Amino acid sequence: MNLKEKLISSFLAFEDYLEDDSPIHDLRNTAIKNFEVKGFPTKKDEAWKYTSLNSLLKEDLSVFPKQESAIDFKDVKKYFLHEIDTYKIVFVDGIYSSFLSSTTHEGMDICLLSAALSKDKYKPIIENYFNKVVKEDSLTSLNTAFAKEGAYIFIPKNKEVEKPVEIINFYTGSEAALMLQPRNLIIVGENAHIQIIERHQSLSTNAVLTNAVTELFCEKRSMVDYYKIQNDLPEASLIDNTYIKQERDSVCSLHTFSFGGKLTRNNLNFYQWGEHCNSILKGITILEEKQHVDHNTLVHHIAPNCESHQDYKGIFDDSSTGVFNGKILVEREAQKLDAFQQNNNILISDKATINSKPQLEIFADDVKCSHGCTIGQLDEDALFYLRSRGIGQKEARALLMYAFANNVLESVKIPELKKRINRLIARKIGVSLGFDL
Amino acid sequence: MGKFTEDDLKKELETKEYEYGFYTDIESDTFPVGLNEDIVRAISLKKEEPQWMTDWRLEAFRSWQQMEEPEWANVTYKKPDFQNISYYSAPNKKAKYDSLDEVDPELLDTFNKLGISLDEQKKLAGVAVDIVMDSVSVATTFKSTLAKKGIIFCSISEAIKEHPELVKKYIGSVVPQKDNFYAALNSAVFSDGSFCYIPKGVRCPMELSTYFRINQAGTGQFERTLVIADEGSYVSYLEGCTAPMRDENQLHAAVVELIALDNAEIKYSTVQNWYPGGKDGKGGVFNFVTKRGLCEKNAKISWTQVETGSAVTWKYPSCVLKGDNSIGEFYSIAVTNNYQQADTGTKMIHLGKNTRSTIISKGISAGRSQNSYRGLVKISPRAENARNFSQCDSLLMGNNCGAHTFPYIEVSNKTAQIEHEATTSKIGEDQIFYCNQRGINTEKAIALIVNGFSKEVLNKLPMEFAVEAQKLLEISLEGSVG
Numbered sequence: 001m002n003l004k005e006k007l008i009s010s011f012l013a014f015e016d017y018l019e020d021d022s023p024i025h026d027l028r029n030t031a032i033k034n035f036e037v038k039g040f041p042t043k044k045d046e047a048w049k050y051t052s053l054n055s056l057l058k059e060d061l062s063v064f065p066k067q068e069s070a071i072d073f074k075d076v077k078k079y080f081l082h083e084i085d086t087y088k089i090v091f092v093d094g095i096y097s098s099f100l101s102s103t104t105h106e107g108m109d110i111c112l113l114s115a116a117l118s119k120d121k122y123k124p125i126i127e128n129y130f131n132k133v134v135k136e137d138s139l140t141s142l143n144t145a146f147a148k149e150g151a152y153i154f155i156p157k158n159k160e161v162e163k164p165v166e167i168i169n170f171y172t173g174s175e176a177a178l179m180l181q182p183r184n185l186i187i188v189g190e191n192a193h194i195q196i197i198e199r200h201q202s203l204s205t206n207a208v209l210t211n212a213v214t215e216l217f218c219e220k221r222s223m224v225d226y227y228k229i230q231n232d233l234p235e236a237s238l239i240d241n242t243y244i245k246q247e248r249d250s251v252c253s254l255h256t257f258s259f260g261g262k263l264t265r266n267n268l269n270f271y272q273w274g275e276h277c278n279s280i281l282k283g284i285t286i287l288e289e290k291q292h293v294d295h296n297t298l299v300h301h302i303a304p305n306c307e308s309h310q311d312y313k314g315i316f317d318d319s320s321t322g323v324f325n326g327k328i329l330v331e332r333e334a335q336k337l338d339a340f341q342q343n344n345n346i347l348i349s350d351k352a353t354i355n356s357k358p359q360l361e362i363f364a365d366d367v368k369c370s371h372g373c374t375i376g377q378l379d380e381d382a383l384f385y386l387r388s389r390g391i392g393q394k395e396a397r398a399l400l401m402y403a404f405a406n407n408v409l410e411s412v413k414i415p416e417l418k419k420r421i422n423r424l425i426a427r428k429i430g431v432s433l434g435f436d437l
Numbered sequence: 438m439g440k441f442t443e444d445d446l447k448k449e450l451e452t453k454e455y456e457y458g459f460y461t462d463i464e465s466d467t468f469p470v471g472l473n474e475d476i477v478r479a480i481s482l483k484k485e486e487p488q489w490m491t492d493w494r495l496e497a498f499r500s501w502q503q504m505e506e507p508e509w510a511n512v513t514y515k516k517p518d519f520q521n522i523s524y525y526s527a528p529n530k531k532a533k534y535d536s537l538d539e540v541d542p543e544l545l546d547t548f549n550k551l552g553i554s555l556d557e558q559k560k561l562a563g564v565a566v567d568i569v570m571d572s573v574s575v576a577t578t579f580k581s582t583l584a585k586k587g588i589i590f591c592s593i594s595e596a597i598k599e600h601p602e603l604v605k606k607y608i609g610s611v612v613p614q615k616d617n618f619y620a621a622l623n624s625a626v627f628s629d630g631s632f633c634y635i636p637k638g639v640r641c642p643m644e645l646s647t648y649f650r651i652n653q654a655g656t657g658q659f660e661r662t663l664v665i666a667d668e669g670s671y672v673s674y675l676e677g678c679t680a681p682m683r684d685e686n687q688l689h690a691a692v693v694e695l696i697a698l699d700n701a702e703i704k705y706s707t708v709q710n711w712y713p714g715g716k717d718g719k720g721g722v723f724n725f726v727t728k729r730g731l732c733e734k735n736a737k738i739s740w741t742q743v744e745t746g747s748a749v750t751w752k753y754p755s756c757v758l759k760g761d762n763s764i765g766e767f768y769s770i771a772v773t774n775n776y777q778q779a780d781t782g783t784k785m786i787h788l789g790k791n792t793r794s795t796i797i798s799k800g801i802s803a804g805r806s807q808n809s810y811r812g813l814v815k816i817s818p819r820a821e822n823a824r825n826f827s828q829c830d831s832l833l834m835g836n837n838c839g840a841h842t843f844p845y846i847e848v849s850n851k852t853a854q855i856e857h858e859a860t861t862s863k864i865g866e867d868q869i870f871y872c873n874q875r876g877i878n879t880e881k882a883i884a885l886i887v888n889g890f891s892k893e894v895l896n897k898l899p900m901e902f903a904v905e906a907q908k909l910l911e912i913s914l915e916g917s918v919g
């Protein structure tokens with residue numbers, strides 16, 4: 001039985017187990033049918049031209065964990081941003097861990113999707129928002145079919161969330177190979193502010209495939225800062241589907257830091273429905289060994305007078321592969337637009353590969369759209385300059401790489417997080433420069 | 438004086454008819470419609486081809502039958518019915534002429550309307566013209582001058598008969614029969630085309646030029662061009678097209694193969710101005726072309742194209758940079774207006790060490806047209822120190838057209854240096870205002886700005902072509918103020 005058949009047959013069992021009156025019952029059934037028709041994407045799909053899921057699908061993945069596992073806070077403390085106080089929504093093997101979490105219902109909801117799906121008072125919100133901005137592609141449909149747990153965040157009008165929210169998914173390795181499908185729903189009300197940090201972390205060398213979907217609604221004048229940290233073990237793979245709907249005057253910035261994992265695919269979709277929106281997409285990718293990271297971004301400009309900025313930096317060592325597939329789609333109404341997309345890459349090893357496909361599709365005439373893509377090496381002259389001033393080869397190279405990644409890093413707004421990422425980069429490059437950027 | 442408004446300009450543009458829309462009535466020797474093995478054999482027989490050529494065509498035909506029409510291009514059109522096309526048509530009087538006086542006067546008249554005066558070109562431009570009118574070469578000039586240098590410039594059917602060893606060696610070596618749907622179709626049914634061979638160390642003294650022209654109603658034109666530049670030689674080749682106004686869609690699926698051996702250089706320039714369809718999007722030529730060049734050591738291939746015509750264009754002149762230190766260049770202006778659709782670009786495949794490529798693409802869309810750039814830059818693991826620079830600029834005029842960019846960049850070597858940039862913009866109101874202020878009317882101002890926008894590419898064209906290309910830009914573009 002291959003994974004697709006297994007998923008479809010497990011769905012029947014899953015439906016039996018859930019209560020029938022779930023408001024998303026019909027959605028689940030439509031979604032699984034959609035998945036059944038489309039199946040997993042293959043390299044023949046244009047969007048998956050450079051990324052093959054075959055090696056992941058071959059694993060005998062369990063769809064549900066058989067037992068609950070507990071983990072000690074001291075073992076996983078380092079994965080939290082423990083220097084500062086945060087709200088935490090923590091899942092262990094896809095199951096909510098109240099022990100590790102710190103949620104709230106005071107003036108806002110930072111809690112669980114399962115709670116939102118089962119309680120009547122959330123019904124109108126679920127009906128208005130759940131599954132409303134997603135694409136009907138096969139992986140998202142698969143997630144919708146099995147959606148039962150994840151983060152649920154609702155920030156009401158004019159509320160500024162005083163501390164960042166961490167969403168962390170742990171995987172303990174209780175199964176030989178597991179597939180997880182977390183589903184997050186985040187609604188940021190009018191003029192509200194929030195900072196979110198998302199992380200997937202495997203704790204053992206057993207294989208895991210995560211197919212996550214996040215829906216984020218940015219209402220009028222809201223400000224959202226979203227950070228994704230992808231520094232997982234080499235056995236863990238992640239397919240992250242994020243859909244963001246922006247209303248007028250909202251600003252949403254999303255940083256993706258991809259340092260680890262076996263295969264990581266980021267499907268990042270921004271939809272600008274209101275005027276004067278600003279979307280910021282930034283990423284640093286540093287890979288080694290056989291890692292593969294695919295950034296697949298879409299910024300869909302629907303309303304006029306908007307902005308979008310994309311800046312992705314990649315450093316590739318050993319036989320790692322990087323993919324950047326960015327698309328800016330400008331509708332006819334989206335006049336007076338300023339859209340910018342940039343992708344810079346450095347190849348360090350002979351076996352590393354980068355495939356880049358920055359696309360523009362433009363139907364409006366009064367726009368400023370540009371994209372740039374470069375692939376190259378560290379500047380020999382700059383290296384020489386540093387070395388002639390007594391800086392070692394390794395340090396000089398590291399310094400240049402830092403500099404290369406810096407303009408993505410400097411827009412991180414949480415100082416502790418910036419330090420943390422700084423350390424991650426230092427470890428990844430293998431030196432400590434003794435200063436923070 | 439009444440103000441000349443944007444609306445006036447748009448109206449004037451819309452009513453501007455295709456200047457070269459006429460149809461020459463020449464009796465043609467046309468095959469029945471449809472395609473099967475017998476037709477392929479009949480074409481081969483008609484051309485008095487040797488057995489190996491017939492077999493080659495049949496092989497292509499058989500693989501074509503297994504293939505499906507590609508759909509990935511960013512264009513929509515009604516697919517041609519391949520069984521409803523006549524695959525061979527040749528002007529009736531097939532005798533070869535030594536002087537122009539012997540040529541059918543009606544045919545000459547056609548060329549005069551197009552502004553291609555043979556005499557003038559002979560005298561002034563020094564261009565040897567191998568005119569292809571509906572598939573068969575009817576006049577070849579300057580052949581004797583070229584022959585002295587050992588240059589072979591003739592129709593491909595003639596080359597198959599007289600230089601089979603060259604044709605056999607090189608045909609299909611760059612674009613194999615099974616390469617793609619249209620290349621396979623072309624390989625099976627190609628009717629004629631040009632063949633050019635420059636011997637070792639010879640610098641071709643003049644620009645070689647072929648004027649293509651689709652003439653017969655309902656006739657697909659399947660040209661096959663093969664240019665071979667032997668070691669250390671140089672040639673500049675020009676190709677230009679105009680087609681009469683017809684209401685049904687005409688299919689054009691050409692294949693061009695360039696082979697530049699060690700230290701050779703080929704410069705291939707195209708001006709394409711086929712009938713783009715009426716302003717309501719009716720009719721027009723389907724242009725599905727496969728063009729590819731192969732560079733050996735230190736060789737250079739340069740493609741320059743000005744695409745203003747055709748209802749649907751689907752064309753990617755490519756360079757395979759196989760030899761070390763080889764160079765590929767691509768300069769393109771693609772203009773679309775009304776309901777035209779163009780999906781065009783290039784492929785630069787870097788295989789050898791120290792290979793370099795440059796891509797400059799300028800897309801201009803107006804009316805309700807869609808203009809796409811689609812390009813590939815591929816650096817293979819062994820291509821040390823490869824260098825690429827790509828620039829794709831789009832200009833949008835009006836709010837009903839689209840400009841798209843689909844660059845593919847695949848790099849597997851750390852020493853590669855790739856730069857790609859693309860911009861999309863419109864003609865600035867301040868630029869137009871500046872011109873207006875100095876007494877240049879809006880229409881002229883736009884022509885001026887567009888010319889400036891395309892200058893980098895226009896500069897790459899040979900003199901005679903550059904003039905024609907500028908004229909074409911004016912016809913298809915002037916106005917449509919954004």
